[in-house]
Amino acid sequence: MRWEEWLRPDVRRMEPYTPIVPFEVLSERLGRRPEEIVKLDANENPYGPSPLVRERLARYPFYHIYPDPQQEQLRSALADYVSVPADQILPGHGADELIDLICRVFLVPGDVVINAPPTFGMYEFDAALSMGRVVHVWRDTTFQVDVEGIRRAVEEVNARENGRVKLVFLTSPNNPDGGLLSPEALRTLLSLPVVVVVDEAYIEFAGQPSFAPWVLEHDNLIVLRTFSKWAGIAGLRLGYGIFPAWLMPHLWRFKQPYNVNVAATVAGLAALEDREYYAWTTAALVRERDRLYRELARFPFLHPYPSHANFVLCRVESADAQELTQWLNQQGILVRHFRKPRLENCIRVSAGKPTHTDALLDALRRYARERQTWPPTPSSVKEE
Numbered sequence: 001m002r003w004e005e006w007l008r009p010d011v012r013r014m015e016p017y018t019p020i021v022p023f024e025v026l027s028e029r030l031g032r033r034p035e036e037i038v039k040l041d042a043n044e045n046p047y048g049p050s051p052l053v054r055e056r057l058a059r060y061p062f063y064h065i066y067p068d069p070q071q072e073q074l075r076s077a078l079a080d081y082v083s084v085p086a087d088q089i090l091p092g093h094g095a096d097e098l099i100d101l102i103c104r105v106f107l108v109p110g111d112v113v114i115n116a117p118p119t120f121g122m123y124e125f126d127a128a129l130s131m132g133r134v135v136h137v138w139r140d141t142t143f144q145v146d147v148e149g150i151r152r153a154v155e156e157v158n159a160r161e162n163g164r165v166k167l168v169f170l171t172s173p174n175n176p177d178g179g180l181l182s183p184e185a186l187r188t189l190l191s192l193p194v195v196v197v198v199d200e201a202y203i204e205f206a207g208q209p210s211f212a213p214w215v216l217e218h219d220n221l222i223v224l225r226t227f228s229k230w231a232g233i234a235g236l237r238l239g240y241g242i243f244p245a246w247l248m249p250h251l252w253r254f255k256q257p258y259n260v261n262v263a264a265t266v267a268g269l270a271a272l273e274d275r276e277y278y279a280w281t282t283a284a285l286v287r288e289r290d291r292l293y294r295e296l297a298r299f300p301f302l303h304p305y306p307s308h309a310n311f312v313l314c315r316v317e318s319a320d321a322q323e324l325t326q327w328l329n330q331q332g333i334l335v336r337h338f339r340k341p342r343l344e345n346c347i348r349v350s351a352g353k354p355t356h357t358d359a360l361l362d363a364l365r366r367y368a369r370e371r372q373t374w375p376p377t378p379s380s381v382k383e384e
Helices: 009-013 023-030 051-059 072-082 094-106 122-129 147-161 183-190 212-216 248-254 262-273 275-296 321-330 354-370
Strands: 089-092 112-115 133-136 165-171 195-199 221-226 239-242 302-304 311-316 336-338 346-350
Touching: 051 262, 072 089, 072 239, 072 262, 089 094, 089 248, 094 122, 094 165, 094 195, 094 221, 094 239, 094 248, 112 122, 112 147, 122 133, 147 165, 147 183, 165 183, 183 195, 212 221, 262 275, 275 302, 275 311, 275 354, 321 336, 321 346, 321 354
Parallel strands: 112 133, 112 165, 165 195, 195 221
Antiparallel strands: 089 239, 221 239, 302 311, 311 346, 336 346
8 A cells, every 4th residue: 555645646746845944953064053153044033032022931930821812912912013903913823824824714726826926935835735726927027026917817817717816925025035015016906806915024124114004994905924033033933914804703713723822922922012122123134134235236246136124135146156055054154045936046145143244244255255256346346
């Protein structure tokens, strides 16, 4: 008996999502202590949780008790944070869980999801798990959403298949380039007969208002947010969604009852209380992002793209991005290398502390000198 044949055929064929490797594994692989590694590959907040978050986690007395399945305290605090009623907010075990939940609630086999790559890979991954069919509408060369292309795709699929497009996933700021979705583009997409999901994982770094209040005016809009980036608690897995009122009763019936653990709830509440600390760390990361963009542009073999998130995407020119990534790894500096379409020969660098930026720039200068491309000649310095 070949038990594997009992699996769904599409699951057997699925490509796995490629996650980031944690510190303890990297430490062993690289032969370096964790504190010697400059980790700029996963868009984490290097400042970590605030002192108040750490204190509340250390003092909390009820870890042996199941969490509140309704997350009433957290939803109330989030309502104040995003200016949306608490009864339209659903916390999740990271925003990833909510992406999966949305796909499972809406999709039946064969339903279509519109994806706008290059973008976050979980939309396609979770749609496939729910036996949805993904139609890609690629972004342009500057990573802007092709609004007209999405409209055509929805019309063409619906004309052939009697209304099978259900979801459109978009990210603002987009991962991996950091570009923003314009209000005009979103307004146009909301006029289509689809549910639009806007993932705002990086909105705290954007300098642009959230689309969360729009949910109150549009029954086909969902906005996702997370604590992983700005609040420095990626390891605790805490996200939340702002959903139209008509959808909330179905989500409450569908979700796992204890999906958000006690530690994540305690940390989230403390983070929302300690906004002064996080305003400082967010501003610090924005400064380092902008510094990264300016300094990386000085290297003749790097072409950085403007970003509104806590990272900078770079196209590697006249060099090999995989080789550069591996070389930096050996120096104890981790960046993200992409092998995906439209991201060929690209790396993404997370904003870190100033010392992290210093270490990266020093390493890049050594790399450039070894390849005789540093210092740059005046004609080779790209204009900002």
